[in-house]
Amino acid sequence: MTTKPSLFAQYRGGARFRLRMEPRMKQPGWLGLIVSLGAVTFALVLGGIVLMLVGGDPFRAYAFMAKAAFGDIGVFSDTLVKATPLILVSLAAVVAFRMRLWNIGAEGQFYLGAFGASLVVLTPILPPETSPWLMIPAMMIMGMLAGALWGFIPGYLKAKYNVNEIISTLMMNYIAVAWNNYFIFDVWSEGGFQMSRQFPKTAWLPRLTDYSAQVPMFRGLTIHLGFVIALIAAGVVWWIMYRSRWGYEIRLIGDNPRAARYAGINIVRNTILVMMLSGALAGLGGMLEISGVVHRLQGAISSGYGFTGIIIAWLAKLNPILVVPISILFGGLLLAGREIQPSGIPMLIQGIILVCLIGSDFLLRNRIRLVQIGQEA
Amino acid sequence: MSRSMALRLAVLLTLLALALTACGGEEAPEVVGGFEIPAVEEGKFNIAMVLIGPHDDGGWSQAHFEGLEYVAENVPDVHIAYIENVPEGADSEQIFRSLSRKGFDLIFGTSFGYMDPMEVLAEEFPDVTYIHISGIKSNMTNFGNLFGAMENMKYMAGMLAGARAQMDGNPKLGYMATFPIPEEIRLGNAIALGMRETCPECTLDVRWINTWHDPIIEKEAAASLFDAGAQVVFTGADTPAVADVAQEKGKWGVTYDWYGSCKIDACLTAPYWVWGPVYAEIAEGVIAGTYTPGWDYFDGDTGALGLYGFMEGEELQPGVAELPEDVIQAVRDLVADTLVGDFTRFDVFSGPIYDNQGNLIVPEGKALEQVDLDAFPEFGLGCEYCMKWWAEGITAELPE
Numbered sequence A: 001m002t003t004k005p006s007l008f009a010q011y012r013g014g015a016r017f018r019l020r021m022e023p024r025m026k027q028p029g030w031l032g033l034i035v036s037l038g039a040v041t042f043a044l045v046l047g048g049i050v051l052m053l054v055g056g057d058p059f060r061a062y063a064f065m066a067k068a069a070f071g072d073i074g075v076f077s078d079t080l081v082k083a084t085p086l087i088l089v090s091l092a093a094v095v096a097f098r099m100r101l102w103n104i105g106a107e108g109q110f111y112l113g114a115f116g117a118s119l120v121v122l123t124p125i126l127p128p129e130t131s132p133w134l135m136i137p138a139m140m141i142m143g144m145l146a147g148a149l150w151g152f153i154p155g156y157l158k159a160k161y162n163v164n165e166i167i168s169t170l171m172m173n174y175i176a177v178a179w180n181n182y183f184i185f186d187v188w189s190e191g192g193f194q195m196s197r198q199f200p201k202t203a204w205l206p207r208l209t210d211y212s213a214q215v216p217m218f219r220g221l222t223i224h225l226g227f228v229i230a231l232i233a234a235g236v237v238w239w240i241m242y243r244s245r246w247g248y249e250i251r252l253i254g255d256n257p258r259a260a261r262y263a264g265i266n267i268v269r270n271t272i273l274v275m276m277l278s279g280a281l282a283g284l285g286g287m288l289e290i291s292g293v294v295h296r297l298q299g300a301i302s303s304g305y306g307f308t309g310i311i312i313a314w315l316a317k318l319n320p321i322l323v324v325p326i327s328i329l330f331g332g333l334l335l336a337g338r339e340i341q342p343s344g345i346p347m348l349i350q351g352i353i354l355v356c357l358i359g360s361d362f363l364l365r366n367r368i369r370l371v372q373i374g375q376e377a
Numbered sequence B: 001m002s003r004s005m006a007l008r009l010a011v012l013l014t015l016l017a018l019a020l021t022a023c024g025g026e027e028a029p030e031v032v033g034g035f036e037i038p039a040v041e042e043g044k045f046n047i048a049m050v051l052i053g054p055h056d057d058g059g060w061s062q063a064h065f066e067g068l069e070y071v072a073e074n075v076p077d078v079h080i081a082y083i084e085n086v087p088e089g090a091d092s093e094q095i096f097r098s099l100s101r102k103g104f105d106l107i108f109g110t111s112f113g114y115m116d117p118m119e120v121l122a123e124e125f126p127d128v129t130y131i132h133i134s135g136i137k138s139n140m141t142n143f144g145n146l147f148g149a150m151e152n153m154k155y156m157a158g159m160l161a162g163a164r165a166q167m168d169g170n171p172k173l174g175y176m177a178t179f180p181i182p183e184e185i186r187l188g189n190a191i192a193l194g195m196r197e198t199c200p201e202c203t204l205d206v207r208w209i210n211t212w213h214d215p216i217i218e219k220e221a222a223a224s225l226f227d228a229g230a231q232v233v234f235t236g237a238d239t240p241a242v243a244d245v246a247q248e249k250g251k252w253g254v255t256y257d258w259y260g261s262c263k264i265d266a267c268l269t270a271p272y273w274v275w276g277p278v279y280a281e282i283a284e285g286v287i288a289g290t291y292t293p294g295w296d297y298f299d300g301d302t303g304a305l306g307l308y309g310f311m312e313g314e315e316l317q318p319g320v321a322e323l324p325e326d327v328i329q330a331v332r333d334l335v336a337d338t339l340v341g342d343f344t345r346f347d348v349f350s351g352p353i354y355d356n357q358g359n360l361i362v363p364e365g366k367a368l369e370q371v372d373l374d375a376f377p378e379f380g381l382g383c384e385y386c387m388k389w390w391a392e393g394i395t396a397e398l399p400e
Helices: A029-053 A058-070 A073-098 A106-122 A132-161 A165-187 A225-243 A245-255 A257-262 A267-294 A305-315 A323-337 A344-365 B003-022 B060-074 B092-102 B112-124 B150-168 B182-198 B215-227 B241-249 B275-288 B325-340 B370-374
Strands: A017-023 A366-372 B045-050 B078-083 B106-109 B129-133 B143-148 B172-177 B203-208 B232-235 B252-254 B267-269 B271-273 B295-298 B305-307 B360-362
Touching: A029 A058, A029 A344, A058 A073, A058 A323, A073 A106, A073 A225, A073 A245, A073 A267, A073 A305, A073 A323, A073 B092, A106 A132, A106 A165, A106 A267, A106 A305, A132 A165, A132 A267, A225 A245, A225 A267, A225 A323, A245 A257, A245 A267, A257 A267, A267 A305, A305 A323, A305 A344, A323 A344, A344 A366, B045 B060, B045 B092, B045 B275, B060 B078, B060 B271, B060 B275, B078 B092, B092 B106, B092 B112, B106 B112, B106 B275, B112 B129, B112 B143, B143 B275, B150 B172, B150 B182, B150 B232, B150 B252, B150 B267, B150 B271, B150 B305, B150 B325, B172 B182, B172 B215, B182 B203, B182 B370, B203 B215, B215 B232, B215 B241, B232 B241, B241 B252, B305 B325
Parallel strands: B045 B078, B045 B106, B106 B129, B129 B143, B143 B295, B172 B203, B172 B232, B232 B252, B252 B267
Antiparallel strands: A017 A366, B271 B305
8 A cells, every 4th residue: 555645745845834732821911902803803804705795795884884883973872872781791791700600691680680670660669759869779779689689599509509600590591581571471561561661750860862952962862871880880890800809809719719719718608799799780781771771671671681791701801991892892783783684694793703702712822833844842 | 823923913904804994985875785774865755664573574574574665666766774673672762763863754663562762763853754553652743653454354264264163073263362462352352253253163262472473482382272172273473383383283274464474275364464555655645744643543445454365366275265155255245345445343343242251342233442442441541342351252361
């Protein structure tokens, strides 16, 4: 039997190269950002190819999307409205993921937060004529408590019985949606319709457009106070993570649980508390969405925000401040993408971006080098 | 590849992306090859439509979309656009606002839950006309409500289905209803009233599926009704799943919404919508300034309602062609009366009507009025009889 020379072996004269992967010893801080940007760009190029394959003009399509999301103050206001729930669910993912707790349940915690806030208005715990100064904080607290409860359950199970939090939080998403459905189909249904009655104005977060009588240019700008609250939440999470002792513990557990245990850090307690904080943030997101945008409890209050938040947290490399601009970008992408018809195409592009981002993580942890065969060590 | 090369590549790609967004030109095109971006066309009357499902769902949304296409073909100087798969909660207000900002003149929203966002935007954009299908609100100036007397066609479909069940020797029918709202109860009652017309011993079972569009749930609900013994099953939801399941089970299905939904042999008939003429009339009226949005409830004489197999150019489905000649003729006569306006929704709901508890709901010589068709007592709209009862023959209870 004769052995055929390989294709490459024919080029005996020249040096031969191959790609070699090796783990990175350390990751420079800027690399994460560059790789993520590169991944998004690569995804946009791939998306462009898809757009071309279906007979479109990718340049014009992307130009359209940029314009539809950031083109003028009006659409930018809509983009920020969309970014508000995204910021909160992303922060929820950030705090949990930083401790290597895989809370996939922000979606359910978001729904529970909306439910908790609705309790205040619909039970009603506070009468409709209550001052907004009391109503809104009460809704925020109830929303956060309900979200925190939804985080506490898997957190407790994880801490005490080592129940896999990925499975438990994922499953609890379905329970949360079903729980909400029970209330909008039955207890709070308005005349058989699957929505509660509209909240009284005292339970609405103020929007710029509400002041259009005084300032005409605010007309149609629906950005609401929730965006400011989301920014504050990002600042608070940053402070907790990087300036407080608790945040130090969270990061240490995330980086090296064994060292954290030797250092005397209470992992059980932190697991439960971090899951509750995570749930509270997502719950606050749900509250802001129904108080600032929907103004009643109903189904479909989230178009998968909880899951988009996971992508954003990842893209932000778990940095709570970076979450804000990336949520705004994603808000714009979701908003502009909705307008391209048929609706499958923008979903496809978003999917491609996600896959590229996850793939790019590999480049962060490994470096790829071109080495000359024979020279490799 | 060295690290600096990777870096350079990344920077290059980033710049490329920026260039992509920068050099796209000013005007976004409305049709870009295989996909479409809604944009207005200068100098034309621009109409947009927002759909809850895909524009080619084979049911509700497709019927509306074809109505929109009809407008584009039949009303001069009109430009159309649509956005599909828009959920009622999270996205819809922004979608409607975006279309309004772009400068669309007339916007149709074809799902119940779009009602509040459309009402808000009507106030914000007084120059835009908003027409909402199947809701209960209007501002009488630029936000109106539109629906039609589908109960006429459901009643006749009930007559056919009752006769079929009787002929097959299994007098049981099923109705997979979407949500417990007046519309679905009204249509269920119309089916039952028609069924009792041809088959007094027939009964109608009901399953609530709590969705307008979910092919899987629709299939499961249909299967569950057939397994519970139903001979013919009606759907109130958007897809033709009920006929597919009927075919598998060797039973009969009655589809809904779109004339193209009733193609296989197991489909007896389909009460369907022909939105085109109604939409065209509204568009022309808005252009001319003669149409005032309000509560617009059309009847069969508009030509906007169909019963598959019985309209011009259609042939009877095999399951109907075998029925006794007098039943077929009775339905043919009613269809003819409907088209000329001699048979309306108030004829469907004229007394005496008993509910399934044996109570007399509408006495002899009386008929329901529009507000009765649309409302539960708790809406506070002042209905006398209202639509919160199941007609005689329905073997289900109303949800609390």
